[in-house]
Amino acid sequence: MLKYEEIAHNIERYIREHNLRQNDKLPSTEEMMNEYQVSKSTIVKALSYLQQKGMIYQLRGSGIFVRRTNRKGYINLFENQGFTSLFDYSNVSAKVLAIEELGANEEVAESLNIAVGEPVLYVKRLRYIEEQIFCVEESYFNKMTVPYVNKEIAEQSLYQYLTNVLKVKIGYSDKFLHVIKLSEQVAQLLELEKDDPALLTEEIFHKGNGEPFNFSKITYHYVNSQFYMASVEMK
């Protein structure tokens, strides 16, 4: 873990352990530099990350304040480390519907920046949170980066497997959101009706060097899911 990431985690933990509320003031940048014995730009990076996540806001000239949403049960759209890491949920599970090796079709090939027909690993899962159906997820992995997955692995956290076992350095992801009417097939999996609403996200994960390695299409149960996003103004 990089230094600023460690600092950010420490500050998050501090907020939780001290049960700080919205608008409570945090130590100053200088105090934190002293406390953690790091440079100013390390603190600045840590605070930027926390601000992006919606945990703090900075008021120039006044200080750094806690920003905690009152609403529970919302998935933070910024969170990108797999469902199993979500703060509020301890009971996340998956039912594996398919694992196969396929040749990339046009959509997958374009998203992963590979040729049509190149081998990809396809994993389809039904995800549950607190035993409620949460989403249907279809993932396509470039076989060069993810050569192997099995049912046992897919029933747990694929994110953990990628980072801890395969040591993939995940850089960033692009998320595209659409609202759609459910097809008969996906509606059945979600235990909803054909034409019911759904949020469909397409996400392309890139390694640290910019190379895409995972393309996921996730269809969320419209009753059992809701999302949160923090924004910061720039004048």
Added chain:
Amino acid sequence: MLKYEEIAHNIERYIREHNLRQNDKLPSTEEMMNEYQVSKSTIVKALSYLQQKGMIYQLRGSGIFVRRTNRKGYINLFENQGFTSLFDYSNVSAKVLAIEELGANEEVAESLNIAVGEPVLYVKRLRYIEEQIFCVEESYFNKMTVPYVNKEIAEQSLYQYLTNVLKVKIGYSDKFLHVIKLSEQVAQLLELEKDDPALLTEEIFHKGNGEPFNFSKITYHYVNSQFYMASVEMK
């Protein structure tokens, strides 16, 4: 505009003017410090902002690279300066459906952190992009911060009015996203059918000092809108 914001805008302009593509390399942090004659932490803040916006990614030890999504026509969920400022759209318009002073109901009172019954300004608008119906927007403003709005103002950019005329210092916003079935009433405004899908966002805008001043409920046309969000991994 703060210095780092100015630098961020300059870098964005540089990318656009030089028509840089995905994975093109930008000057180093040191080169930018020299070019703009600013401190390292100013550059770090500017780059953080651009990274959050999805315009660049940083590869430790290798440099700063352009990250530009291939897909056009997506609204960046991180953009928070009103529709009129959206990068890709030049033709944004509004039809004002209602402007009135109301007493805050429970939902509005709780979102704005005021007492039920306190006066709020209510503005309801139908928004168009390139003359296509885009969303129905209901905004509630704390009258203490926004004492007056009229039809002419509401037909233009309310965001511009708030920042340039009323000089409100907007700090940050919390966005809550839900997928719903349209009611008959809203469906008619969007020229869709009852029970058609929609994205409903509730957004609470806070001033720089943390005080909420605007609560907005926006229902998006599910065919005419799609959204994008950049995420950055943290290990």
